Amino acid sequence: MGNGATSIVGMLGAGSGVDMVKLAGDLSAARFAAQAKQLQTRSERLETRISAAATLKGQLSQLVAALGQRLRSGDLAPSAIVSNPAVARAETSPGSRAEGSYSLEVTALAARQVLASKAYPSSDARVGAGELTIQFGTVLGDRFDQDASAAPLRVTLTADDTLATLAGKITRQGTGLAAYTVQTQAGAQLVIKGPEGAARGFTIATGGGDADAQPGELAYLNWFPQQDTGQLKAAAADAAFMLDGVAMTSAANDVTGLPNGLVLTLTGTNSGVPAQISFARKTDEIRTVMTDMAAALNEIAAQLQDNARPVGGELGNDSGARALKRSLAALPGAVVMPNAAPGVPHTLGELGLIHNRDGSFRLDLERLNRTLAADPQGAAAMFTPGLFGVYATMEKLSRNIATTADPGSLGGSIARYQQQKARIGDRLDLLQQQQDALRAQLAGRFTQADRRVSASQNTLSFLQNQIAVWTRSDR
Structure with missing residues (x-):
């Protein structure tokens, strides 16, 4: 009941001098106080049980989490040792079981194709409008075997594109190619570097095959192995190595798929002088x-x-x-x-x-x-x-202790106590509703009684005044 309504009812109760709203509230609260206190005590006891069980469950969960972290990436994580660290770095994949030892002989590292264009006056020189196509495959001498599974990279160029903007467009395609410009004694050159692996070599075609093309003409960027005039600076190649004497290759220097989750990063060659890989105790x-x-x-x-x-x-x-x-x-x-x-x-x-x-x-x-x-x-x-x-x-x-599916587990106990606490909360809500209803009912009755008392007082006052008048008139 709001403050305004309380004041009105208080005024109505002026006849007896008693605050009928407060009286109704006190009586209704007293009516349900014992039940509410009993329920609240039970609710607090259940909350204590829930907290105790949750603490135990949390302690066990924290122990498991800490143990798992130490196994996966902490002091108990498998650590591989390479006797010649200049040849390779060795790790193990998560969850693997590190055991045994291996010999490693690296005969070749995976390499990227590096191509430098013919010279331009500057990196701001225009390259010509049209479409430039880079196809991927294997470069074998003056032969190119296209990889049909690798989609070509197509770059659209406008009349305003320069050597520098072309480098940005190639790099931003996300195909693993990196392009940049350099200033040499011959002039500005576009350098394109491909991904590791023999099958990731590439050619450049612009739709025009004029060998006499000049800077500013798109065909000036063409490159094919049979027409190479020194633009090829490094050839793409696979890594070659022997693990326990078994010859293997990899398109990249990061080698996976090895026994017991072993992962290698090849960094150098050691032909004829095998290194040993072992796991720390x-x-x-x-x-x-x-x-x-x-x-x-x-x-x-x-x-x-x-x-x-x-x-x-x-x-x-x-x-x-x-x-x-x-x-x-x-x-x-x-x-x-x-x-x-x-x-x-x-x-x-x-x-x-x-x-x-x-x-x-x-x-x-x-x-x-x-x-x-x-x-x-x-x-x-x-x-x-x-x-x-x-x-x-x-x-x-x-997991078994925390499950709520088993009533005999800590998780089951927590769920049971929470349900009991919720039921007590519902009963407390119901008691409050009953108390509010009783308070309103009593306030109404008391207000009516107070009005009757006030009316009786008014009548009594009238009679007293009348008697006083009569008494004075008799004198």
């Missing part, structure tokens, strides 16, 4: 990660122990908390590498993780060191972001 990093993981699990376990106390715990007797307790207790014995060969480490317990009777965790470094010494490659294989391993096991645990 991560024994120290595994010790660090397992130490950090045990500490993070201890934080989760301590939070869980506090929240799940039978008396006073926010999640006492909660099914999701009990499920998390069971899952954490089972971690050391969990098989994280189901396809591991006999004798190869396959559980977190073999990496030194121990679950104590009080629910806490500790790391047995002696057990971990024995595993690393006996089978460093098998231990390293447990730390990949693939379908199996430590990360996959922890990610699955986090």
